[in-house]
Amino acid sequence: MKKSVVVKNLTKRYKLYANNTEKLKDIFLPKNYGEAFFALRNVSFEAEQGDVIGFVGVNGSGKSTLSNIVAGIVPPTSGEVEIDGQASLIAVAAGVNGELTGRENIELKCLMMGFSKEEITALEPDIIEFSELGKFIDQPVKSYSSGMKSRLGFAISVNTNPDVLIIDEALSVGDKAFADKCLKKMEEFKERGKTMFFVSHSIGQMKQFCQKAIWLEHGELKMTGSIAEVIPAYEEFLKEYNKLTAKQKKEFREEGFKKRSDPNFAGKV
Numbered sequence: 005m006k007k008s009v010v011v012k013n014l015t016k017r018y019k020l021y022a023n024n025t026e027k028l029k030d031i032f033l034p035k036n037y038g039e040a041f042f043a044l045r046n047v048s049f050e051a052e053q054g055d056v057i058g059f060v061g062v063n064g065s066g067k068s069t070l071s072n073i074v075a076g077i078v079p080p081t082s083g084e085v086e087i088d089g090q091a092s093l094i095a096v097a098a099g100v101n102g103e104l105t106g107r108e109n110i111e112l113k114c115l116m117m118g119f120s121k122e123e124i125t126a127l128e129p130d131i132i133e134f135s136e137l138g139k140f141i142d143q144p145v146k147s148y149s150s151g152m153k154s155r156l157g158f159a160i161s162v163n164t165n166p167d168v169l170i171i172d173e174a175l176s177v178g179d180k181a182f183a184d185k186c187l188k189k190m191e192e193f194k195e196r197g198k199t200m201f202f203v204s205h206s207i208g209q210m211k212q213f214c215q216k217a218i219w220l221e222h223g224e225l226k227m228t229g230s231i232a233e234v235i236p237a238y239e240e241f242l243k244e245y246n247k248l249t250a251k252q253k254k255e256f257r258e259e260g261f262k263k264r265s266d267p268n269f270a271g272k273v
């Protein structure tokens with residue numbers, strides 16, 4: 005099978021500043037200010053053409069950071085992402101400009117994806133129809149609900165025929181009828197052999213839709229493999245995690261924070 009996505013040693017380090025003065029000092033003064041925080045550390049995996057891979061992990065484990073980097077929206081601190089073709093991310097408000105109308109966002113996003121004016125004119129009616137936004141298409145996106153933003157993003161992505169589709173929690177906002185329409189479209193993409201990454205807190209959707217899974221914990225790869233291998237192990241972890249008291253959950257997060265703030269842990273970045 006042809007490799008469609010290759011991710012090598014991906015690390016994303018943010019700086020956490022106590023205040024704006026510290027941030028400014030970090031830009032202008034030689035001394036290092038701010039605390040390092042690793043949203044992702046040394047994550048590597050490969051996807052073959054036609055793979056449908058779910059990203060799982062508790063809140064803050066790094067799923068959206070990984071999605072954004074694979075989609076080319078956020079640059080990694082170190083590591084590489086190789087994509088065979090064009091990747092498109094569907095997430096609530098991903099890549100949409102609130103000041104522009106829905107229609108202007110369609111045109112801008114399509115132009116950024118390399119479509120010509122004529123191609124955009126031909127694509128626009130299908131995108132607008134799929135979005136079910138009606139007259140709102142000519143209203144600024146900042147007036148949209150999160151469900152409406154998600155519908156716009158979904159409509160653009162699925163109608164522009166990307167090679168790699170990344171869906172980050174976009175099905176969890178909006179109504180069930182639209183989510184079903186999107187799931188049907190995603191099934192079509194699957195049949196056409198597209199590579200897809202799917203982020204969802206719904207284990208049911210994960211099992212229904214994906215063949216493989218990547219489990220992230222505290223920004224690191226905890227486990228990767230088939231859905232049949234990863235999901236039962238993750239469910240077992242969730243069962244234990246949900247038994248923890250609020251204090252124990254806080255300790256788990258703090259332990260993660262400590263690891264993720266250790267500048268030496270990820271090696272040289």
Ligand SMILES: Nc1ncnc2c1ncn2[C@@H]1O[C@H](COP(=O)(O)OP(=O)(O)OP(=O)(O)O)[C@@H](O)[C@H]1O
Pocket residue numbers: 018019041042043061062063064065066067068069070
């Ligand atoms: N711009 C940023 N600056 C600082 N920290 C960030 C930034 N973006 C993300 N993070 C941190 O990186 C970590 C991973 O965030 P991410 O959104 O990728 O997690 P997630 O697994 O998608 O979480 P959720 O399930 O809640 O959506 C979190 O601790 C988050 O606070």
